[in-house]
Amino acid sequence: GAGVSQSPSNKVTEKGKDVELRCDPISGHTALYWYRQSLGQGLEFLIYFQGNSAPDKSGLPSDRFSAERTGGSVSTLTIQRTQQEDSAVYLCASSPRRDTSNYGYTFGSGTRLTVV
Amino acid sequence: KQEVTQIPAALSVPEGENLVLNCSFTDSAIYNLQWFRQDPGKGLTSLLLIQSSQREQTSGRLNASLDKSSGRSTLYIAASQPGDSATYLCAVTNNNDMRFGAGTRLTVKP
Numbered sequence: 001g002a003g004v005s006q007s008p009s010n011k012v013t014e015k016g017k018d019v020e021l022r023c024d025p026i027s028g029h030t031a032l033y034w035y036r037q038s039l040g041q042g043l044e045f046l047i048y049f050q051g052n053s054a055p056d057k058s059g060l061p062s063d064r065f066s067a068e069r070t071g072g073s074v075s076t077l078t079i080q081r082t083q084q085e086d087s088a089v090y091l092c093a094s095s096p097r098r099d100t101s102n103y104g105y106t107f108g109s110g111t112r113l114t115v116v
Numbered sequence: 117k118q119e120v121t122q123i124p125a126a127l128s129v130p131e132g133e134n135l136v137l138n139c140s141f142t143d144s145a146i147y148n149l150q151w152f153r154q155d156p157g158k159g160l161t162s163l164l165l166i167q168s169s170q171r172e173q174t175s176g177r178l179n180a181s182l183d184k185s186s187g188r189s190t191l192y193i194a195a196s197q198p199g200d201s202a203t204y205l206c207a208v209t210n211n212n213d214m215r216f217g218a219g220t221r222l223t224v225k226p
Contacts (some may be wrong), residue, residue, distance in 0.1 A: 006159075033214060042218040043205070091159060093214075104150045104165035105207070105214060109158065 002026075004108035006092050012114045013082055021077040021111045025094030032095075033105065034067060034077050038088040046090075049075060082115045089113070118143045120208055122217035129196055130225050137191040137220045139206035144184045151180050151191050152205045154219070160205065164191070196224045 005024040013019050025032050034046040045059035049069045060066070064082075069075040079086055089112050093105040119142045129135050139149070148167050152160040164173045164180040166189065172181040179192040189206060203219040 035216075043207075043216040045213075045215070048213075093160075104148060104162055105209075106162065107152070107160040112157070 004092055004094050004106050006090075006108035006111050008111055009109060010112045010114075012116060015084060015115055016081055018078065018080045019082055019113065021079075021090050021113070023075045023077070023092030023094075023108060025073065025075070025092070026096075026106060027073075029094035029096050029106075030072065031097065031105075032069060032075050033093045034075070035091045035093070036088045037091060037110075043091065046077070079113075082113075084115045087113055087115045118146075118208060118210065118213060118215045120206060120215050120217040122204075122206060122220050124220060125218065126221040126223075128223040128225065131196060131198060133196050133224075134192070134194050135196055135222070137193070137204050137222070139189040139191070139217055141187045141189075141208045141215075143208075143210060144187050146184065146208045146210045148209050149180075149182055149189050150207045150209070151178075151189075152207065154203045154205060156202075163204075193222075196222075198224050198226050200224050 007022045030051045032049040035043040037043050047067045048056040064080045067077045089110040091110045093107045095105045096103045121140045123138045146168055150165045151163045153163050154160050166173050166182040177194040182189045201224050203221045205216055205219045207214050207216045
C-alpha cells in the first residue's frame with residue numbers, strides 16, 4: 001500500500017478482554033516496529049521485526065503482550081486480559097531496510113485503545 | 117543504551133518568529149536522525165531525515181542540522197505560522213534500535 005495502515009483506528013474494550021491490533025506496512029518494507037504512546041508521554045518501544053530474523057521483544061511490558069508478523073508483512077499485536085493502564089495509542093512504523101542510513105521510518109496513524 | 121533528550125519541552129512564540137528546537141543523544145554511532153511532527157490525537161509525520169554522513173537537510177521553511185560528534189541536532193523553523201503548532205519529535209536510529217525524545221510542544225500564536 002501507499003502508507004502504513006493500522007486498524008482499528010479506535011478500540012474501546014472492557015477490562016479483562018483480549019484485543020488484537022493490526023499493522024499493514026508499506027509493501028516491501030522488511031523492518032517493522034510497534035510503539036506505545038500513553039497520554040502526554042513519549043513513545044515507548046515495544047517490539048521490532050526485521051525480515052525473517054527473530055523479533056526483538058525487549059520492550060514488551062508484560063507477558064500479556066505478544067506480537068507476530070505473518071509472511072514478513074502484516075503484523076498483529078495482541079494484548080491479553082487488558083488492564084486500564086494499557087490504554088494508549090499504539091503506533092506501527094515500517095522501513096525498507098535496517099542497517100543502512102538511507103532510510104527513515106514511516107508511521108501509521110495509530111490505534112487508540114481505551115480500556116474501561 | 118541510547119538516550120535522546122529534547123529541549124525545551126514546550127515553546128510558545130508569536131507568528132512570524134524564527135525558532136530552534138534542540139535534540140541531543142548520548143551515543144554518536146547512529147545510522148540516521150529523523151524529525152517528526154505529531155498533531156494532537158494523530159500519528160507521526162516525517163519531516164526530515166538526516167543520514168549519518170550528512171550535516172543538514174532542508175525542506176521549505178524547515179532546516180535540520182546534525183553534529184554527530186557532539187551528539188546534537190537542531191530543527192530550525194523559519195517564519196513560524198499557527199499551522200506549525202504541534203509536538204516535534206526527534207528519533208535516532210542505530211543498529212535495530214530507534215529511540216525517541218519526549219518531544220517539544222510548539223504553539224505559534226496568531
